[in-house]
Each structure stands twice: as C-alpha cells, then as structure tokens.
Amino acid sequence: MKLKLFFLMALLFVGVIGCVEETVQPEPLSLKSAQANVVQLTPEFLDAMNLLIDERGDKFRIAMVETITKGNSDEIGQTIYSKFVGNKQLDSDFAPNDTWRSWSADNGNSITYAIDMTEDAEPSGLTAEETEAAIVNAFNTWDAVNCSDLGLTRNPAEGIDLGYLAFLYGMDGSEEIVADVMQCGWGFPLDAQTIGATFTFIWVDDTGEPLDMDGDGKNDVAFRETYYNPIFNWVVEGGSLDNIDVQTITTHEIGHCLSQAHFGMISINKAGKVIVAPRALMNSIYLGPLHELLGTDKAGHCSIWDEWPLY
Numbered sequence: 001m002k003l004k005l006f007f008l009m010a011l012l013f014v015g016v017i018g019c020v021e022e023t024v025q026p027e028p029l030s031l032k033s034a035q036a037n038v039v040q041l042t043p044e045f046l047d048a049m050n051l052l053i054d055e056r057g058d059k060f061r062i063a064m065v066e067t068i069t070k071g072n073s074d075e076i077g078q079t080i081y082s083k084f085v086g087n088k089q090l091d092s093d094f095a096p097n098d099t100w101r102s103w104s105a106d107n108g109n110s111i112t113y114a115i116d117m118t119e120d121a122e123p124s125g126l127t128a129e130e131t132e133a134a135i136v137n138a139f140n141t142w143d144a145v146n147c148s149d150l151g152l153t154r155n156p157a158e159g160i161d162l163g164y165l166a167f168l169y170g171m172d173g174s175e176e177i178v179a180d181v182m183q184c185g186w187g188f189p190l191d192a193q194t195i196g197a198t199f200t201f202i203w204v205d206d207t208g209e210p211l212d213m214d215g216d217g218k219n220d221v222a223f224r225e226t227y228y229n230p231i232f233n234w235v236v237e238g239g240s241l242d243n244i245d246v247q248t249i250t251t252h253e254i255g256h257c258l259s260q261a262h263f264g265m266i267s268i269n270k271a272g273k274v275i276v277a278p279r280a281l282m283n284s285i286y287l288g289p290l291h292e293l294l295g296t297d298k299a300g301h302c303s304i305w306d307e308w309p310l311y
C-alpha cells in the first residue's frame, strides 16, 4: 500500500531528463494522484499510465476501465476509456490462437486466470482462503454456462503480488503477467465511490495502433486485471448493501474480464428507490448478494463465447 519513494524519485528524474531530451513525459497528474493516495479513474489517468507503458516498450495499452458502485451511492458504475488508442471506443475481446498471450493455455485458446494470495487478498479481516474460495466460485459460475466451451484454467501466482497497473503506479504489484485474467486483490487505492474496477489491456502494433488479429472488429485483449477497494466492509457471509459480498462483486468483475459490458437501465423512482431493469449481475451497481447469473448475463456470455475458439 505504501507509495515507494523511488517511484517519486524516478518520476522526477524522468521529468528532468524529459526536459533535456524532449521525450514524452508522464503527465504530472499521476504524481498528484499518487500523493493524494487515491486514484481517480479518469481518461487522463489512463492516458498518463499509457505513457508510462509506452516508455517501457510494452506492446499493450489500457483501453478502458469498468467500475461498479454501491446502489445507495451518488454515482453509478461507468466505463472510462483512454484517449491514447484513439477515439474509437470499441469493444475488446480475446482473440483465439493469440500466441502473444504466452500466459494463456492451449496456444491462446484456453483462457487462464490467477489470484493474488498475498496480504492484498485479506480485506476486512477475511483470510486469503476465504476470498480465494469466493473468487474460484465466481470463475466456476461463468465456466458452468453450458453454451460455451471456454475452458477456464487457473495458473499459479506463486506468491506474486499481482497487478501490472499497481506496479506501474509505484505501489506493491508486479510487472509479471501470469494469466489472461488476473485478480489482484484489495491493495489498490480506488476512489471512495468505486467498489471494484477491471482494467482492459489491449495489444498495439509498433505505432501504437490497436490490433485486431482475428478481424472481428474488436480490439484484441492482452490481459485484464481487477482491483477491489479495501475501504469497504467485505464479507463472505451475510452480505448486504453495506456489507459487500465478495462473491457477488468478483462474479461481476469476472464478467468484465470475460468481455461482458454493463447491462440494464438504472433509475430512481419517486420514493427514492433505485430501480434496475432488467436485474442482472452485470448491472453497474451493487444491490446486495447475487450469486447466480440471470437471463441477460447468460445471453451476453453466450453471444461472446459460444463459438470460441472458432469463428
């Protein structure tokens, strides 16, 4: 959780060198956010992170982040796009036979996941085993939808503090990508409205243009990673609107990790009650425990995965 001093030093150093060599330098915004120790998820933040990725020479960029909020908060969950990859706010999905995803299985045809089992996995006094069980249940829930032959498999994280973005941001994390879908735990300082956030990293070519290897009109996902907000009270039993149920939120976020977008209209009636239509796990707000996939959740999943890995 602690901001590393060397990161600040490194940013200052890069800034100084940048002035001399006129190279692209990170926006000061990332430094300001780091000092505030809370990350406001904005296009500008994503752009600043993408500049850092570009400087590292990695051939992927953050295309977007999807957030979920509490049903009784002032905001609803959003999808925030980076401007770095142009104004094309395209969907993103995994491309079959994508051997660049060396962390995948079966030559890119079997989607893999990994779970952070470090202290980041222990919010609100829960054990890593308790949150792990809820996350595995969440993956199994999606894997059980019988229209698809997705073949989710778990890769070991071997004690790695997962989180490429956290690493990039100078916090406890790792530049090591060990799976297509990484569950990075509760160690990243999301803003007070956001319960969870899934970041989509897409492949780009040498000029920074997004790739569409399988020609389906969607950007190709390199990997996705999810962070959960440690400031909330998380539970694995007896969840409510204020006691956030781990499995409900992880199932929602894994939906994003498997390329599902938010679904459902959200409104407030005259009595001030939040109304969602239709109710779905992929609603962008949390309304209490929900472990089963509902109609549109399954339909959305099937439309993405039913013919995987063939098109």
Ligand SMILES: [Zn+2]
Residues within 6 Å of the ligand: 066, 067, 068, 077, 252, 253, 256, 262, 283, 284
């Ligand atoms: Zn969401």
